Amino acid sequence: MRARALALAALMALAPAAGAELRHDMVESADPRAAAIGRDILRQGGSAADAAAAMAVALTIVEPQSAGIGGGAFLVHWGARDHALVALDGRESAPASARPDRFLDANGQPLPFFNAMLGGRSIGVPGLLRLLAVAHQRFGKLPWASLIAPSIKLAAEGYALSPRVRAILANDRALPKTEAARALYYQADGSAKPAGTVIVNPALAETLRVIASAGADAFYTGAIAHDVADAAAGATPKGDLTEADLASYAVKERAVACAPYRGHRVCGMGLPSGEVPMLEILRLIEPFDLAHHVADAQAWHLFASASRLAYADRARWLGDPDFVPAPAEGLLDPAYTAARAKLIDPAQASPGPAAPGDPPGKRSDLWGDGRAPEFPSTSNISVIDGDGDAVAMTATIESNFGSHVMVRGFLLNNELTDFSFVPEADGRPVANRVEPGKRPLSAMSPTMMFGADGALELVVGSAGGPAIISDVAKAIVGVVDWHETLAAAIALPNVGNRNGATEIETFAGADALAAELTKMGHNVRIWPRESGIGGISVTPQGLEGATDPRREGAALGD
16 A cells, blocks of 8 residues: 555656535536636526536637637536436538548648648538537526626626636747737737736627527527638638538537446447547456556556557547448457457557557458647536536637637637548548548547446546547546546546557656656657546545646536
8 A cells, every 4th residue: 555655646746636625516627717607507506518508608718729619519418317328519520612632732742730720721610509509408407598698798897817828828829910819818019918917808798699699590690600601711721611511510419439447337429539449448458457556657558558559440440420430339349359458568568550450340451540630729528417417528629729710709610630631541541531521530538437336426528639538548547446536536647659659748757657668668758748637526425526737727516
């Protein structure tokens, strides 16, 4: 036990765990003002879906770099009374005119990421508001307008610019070139406004008033839709998003992805989310004893090795299931994962990138690997209400500040850069290639975990780009294998392998861990990346919320 305590003390020197006191209901968000709005919605008698919707809209204002009504989200809902899980896909979609060569230059080579990201070419049809409307219709209790009202107030009266968002603004060289964003967030000399500056966004307040009064339809048709399409067409490079694309957007109910893990059942959004590879990581490490290797080099070796294999499968096989025969069930098939796990040497890392496997009935040599240079961003929301209903939701506009195109006070996403830039690899089609109406593959993994009796135990998700998959898996390993609180599991360093280098988050013990992993054959990279893990655990005493100490979030409840 002393060795276990010493290992955790060294590894958790990264930052203190950020947890909340035990409560009857709970909300969690990456921004405390959004969390306060969600808590107030619950106090008014709102449902988990109501609180999630109100928080998601508020993120447009307080986390403009990460999420908002110009982007999309995945939402998983748990109904405590009927024990029903519902997965709703509000992911952005490609315009009807999109083609597979969208991100290739005149010579057929992939564009540099920032050339592809900035402007109209990267903008997908936003899905967030339509998703929130569907969730509200099915699971809401309060009037729609009451969910939007707190954000109208926040935008109209102003909010204090947080230190974290201020730092992101200061590091962005392109956003000041966007006139509307420059007026909101920057000073006359082009520098970002100081932290604590009150930001008032009257254009967004007016947009939200229209949406509150007329519903989500007001975003997808009429004046707002016209302005969104105009903004995309008027950007440089120009986009092809049309009013018809907006009017035809629909939320999709997806099959829930589930897998057992050490006596628990872990479930979340089906494809095109990151849940399947996240579950595959858990399935691949389940044969190994992690309980006696608490956050030590041996544990991280096994975890990184499992991640490497799961990300190899992700790049080869996964995409929008409406367009490609993605073998979601096959990748989690017990016989397949057992055979894949045998490729993990407990003592030594395998050299080079892993090859994808052949799940039942599939041949990997018929497909090519996708190349989508995903970057960290996104925001996570978790809610459990007083009835025991729950929401796990991850929302995004993709990279920081999305496409950098602003209209009516909000930023439009650059979600289409989550597609593979190359439509073919070695003459073979890529599952995640661009196609009209298609939704790009995502790493977002809003997740719930249940006990052997079927009772909800955990709601968890993360921000952080493609590493979301391994970060969520890490949190679950911390809770299940190492019997940590959710807050302590979140605070553990983030370690993983996306089928390349084994990546270690910068923390006090990173050099020592890197040295040990290097001896085991890992090619190690240490870098100061941010995750954004958050969630709520269900304990016999009540609910305990937890947020990522790397961000500014809060977990609040009554």
